Amino acid sequence: MHKSLIPILFSLIFLNTGEEPPLKLIDEQKKIIAELSGHSKLENGKTISSRSTKEERQLTREYLSNLIASTGLKPQVQEYKLPNVNPLVDLLFEPFAGANVYTILPSTNQSDDYIVFGAHFDTERNCPGAIDNATGIAIGYGLIEKLIDVKERNVNVILVFFDQEEEDLIGSQAFAKKLKKEKFKILSVHTMDTMGWDRDEDSAIELELPTNYLKDIYIKTGKRLGIPIYTTKVNSTDHHSFRELGFNATGLTDELVNGDYAPYKDTAKDTYETVNFNYVASCTELVYEVAKTLIEQ
Template structure:
């Protein structure tokens, strides 16, 4: 396994004030829309998921993005990935290397999914707003559907449909960043657990950090993202790359799909069930999330995108 603490990089830039540029209230509004107004969003409810897809697509378009609804085969009505890019570009590929940032908007059947994964979608939408004045030409923001079982790791998984479509076009990627549960934090010692017992001697046992997680083949990509990410936020950041056979959960999201297609990919996460007791439960509600820290995650993401897409210097 490969890891490096945030403190190994230079101190946070002077412009950090502790106040995120991302708006915690906007993030909260997205989470409440998804988890309360729409509620549970299982793939067995294509009507609800189409409502969400249309809302996301309309918001992206209103910010000036090109939008494409990519059909995803389903047992009932089709579901959709919402694929976006800068105005005047081709959402599905135009020859240059792409940076894909995405989050899934469906849930398991028994949960309203505030953290899993309304928080990731809210982060994606706030990132889109922050970048809208000057969207990098290489950037593709994608809202995936579905991700949860029974589609998980099948040909009907939205992110796998997208990744395979890129591979079929021989589309090159800088890499992929998956937003998977980015809203649950705790300052209580012992609030963080781990897949392997010895890891509590390497990583903090307090769940107040965000994690960048990938497989061993994505070590270089994870390091590059972390180096850029920490220039934009004061939030503690931890990095982990390891084998999925040894580290359970390390590939439990949409970054798995891109790894399967040979692309470098990682997950930005609060570590899901290793921290959040509401994972896949009805109690995964908006009131359980920390929106200030979620906004700090988005600040780090915005910095990373600007650096990696070539619109800012590291």
């Protein structure tokens, strides 16, 4: 399918179902990615050129808190400090310190069950990080915007933006430990990373280390939407932190293993201009339909 027809197709699908066409959401996601990658200035006149240093990450956390607040939900911040793997390193360097930004969309029916959707917000130094991972943040935002309008929600949803993924998954480790310590009843965890590149325009995604239960739901949903789903054993991003503690977790990304992946990842060329926004839109729709299935069960 030609890429210019995808927004029109999405509009027709939503008109047939009586739902609002997603064109406004696509524009909002473009704005988010532009602002997070330094392509556009923030409303306060500042620019987030990358999201690596303490100052850049703090500015990004403020931005994400405001983004969550714009949906009508309450932004929350989990500050953490985690020691270095080797205790002797702490004598030379400070412990890892950062903060995750998250919110909870409550169920409409009483429930103690939760589903987690997350994406990291940090980058390597001097990297705009448009695809890695402003796209994941934009998809998470689009997801929560759409889930708010679901009238019957039988499960609570946590949306979390992780700090320090680029530093050995520190942020997601801290959040996974928080959920474990506070005894949250987590049904599943879904992390989104680097989802803005689709050279062959097939809308395919890779599902990393899913359980059979999650694999079946994604594949079934993908078939309905015309989105190919491939499963891999990639274990190098935030979903790993949760699986280590026994949570049912999977990761979503572009076709890293299949070879259709973002070539400018972790470089200064990971800019707004390289993002395939039709792919961001199709990924958003996939994640939303999966989430909707899970919260309506």
